[in-house]
Amino acid sequence: xxxKIVEIYRKFANKWVALxxxxxxxxxxxxxxxxxxxxxxxTKEKAAVITFILPPDKNFAPYAYS
Amino acid sequence: xxxVEEIPFTQKPAISxxxxxxxxxxxxxxxxQLTYNHKISRTPVNCLVDSGADHNLFxxxxxxxxxxxxxxxxxxxxxxxxxxxxxxxxxxxxxxxxGTSIAFKTKIDFSYEQQVPLLGRVGFFNYFQEVLFDExxxxxxxxxxxxxx
Numbered sequence: 183x184x185x186k187i188v189e190i191y192r193k194f195a196n197k198w199v200a201l202x203x204x205x206x207x208x209x210x211x212x213x214x215x216x217x218x219x220x221x222x223x224x225t226k227e228k229a230a231v232i233t234f235i236l237p238p239d240k241n242f243a244p245y246a247y248s
Numbered sequence: 249x250x251x252v253e254e255i256p257f258t259q260k261p262a263i264s265x266x267x268x269x270x271x272x273x274x275x276x277x278x279x280x281q282l283t284y285n286h287k288i289s290r291t292p293v294n295c296l297v298d299s300g301a302d303h304n305l306f307x308x309x310x311x312x313x314x315x316x317x318x319x320x321x322x323x324x325x326x327x328x329x330x331x332x333x334x335x336x337x338x339x340x341x342x343x344x345x346x347g348t349s350i351a352f353k354t355k356i357d358f359s360y361e362q363q364v365p366l367l368g369r370v371g372f373f374n375y376f377q378e379v380l381f382d383e384x385x386x387x388x389x390x391x392x393x394x395x396x397x
Binding site for chain 1: 258259260261262263264265267269277279289290291292293294296298300301305307309310312313328329363364365366
């Protein structure tokens, strides 16, 4: 795995990040998609995707419906 | 016409409390844009294809980014691990898989207590002829027919 991606997980756990096309550079980050989009609108860099960085030191299992 | 999309799994590291990378896990993530009242989300968002989720469950701020009045939706309750509960609000939006010609109108539940967007069996899986988790080749294969199943 790209070492840059590992560093992204170390540094941005529990945050929303906007990534470049190769997913190895954080263009901007925030606590919500709204915040990240607002920051992106002020930069000339184009993001390929916005994603939530799960804490890499914990396991993840999602919810069910009632 | 049958559309087949192959989407590589996304890798994520598992890091121990001591800071060492102990494993590399893979997740079936797809890039999604939502449309509401002709407004489409500007940047695609990674969503987890979750065969264990009954419905689509997204963070509320994903909807707010395109002007959805989240709390005006019908409220519903979700339960999770350890009997934890959260409240979500249902809305109908157009969901587009970025970079593909796959798009459909569907129900999505939005919650202020949820972060990872989950694509569930009713609202995502049921729109496809086939959803294949190819673990050996680490990719998701989606078979979609415009005319339905």
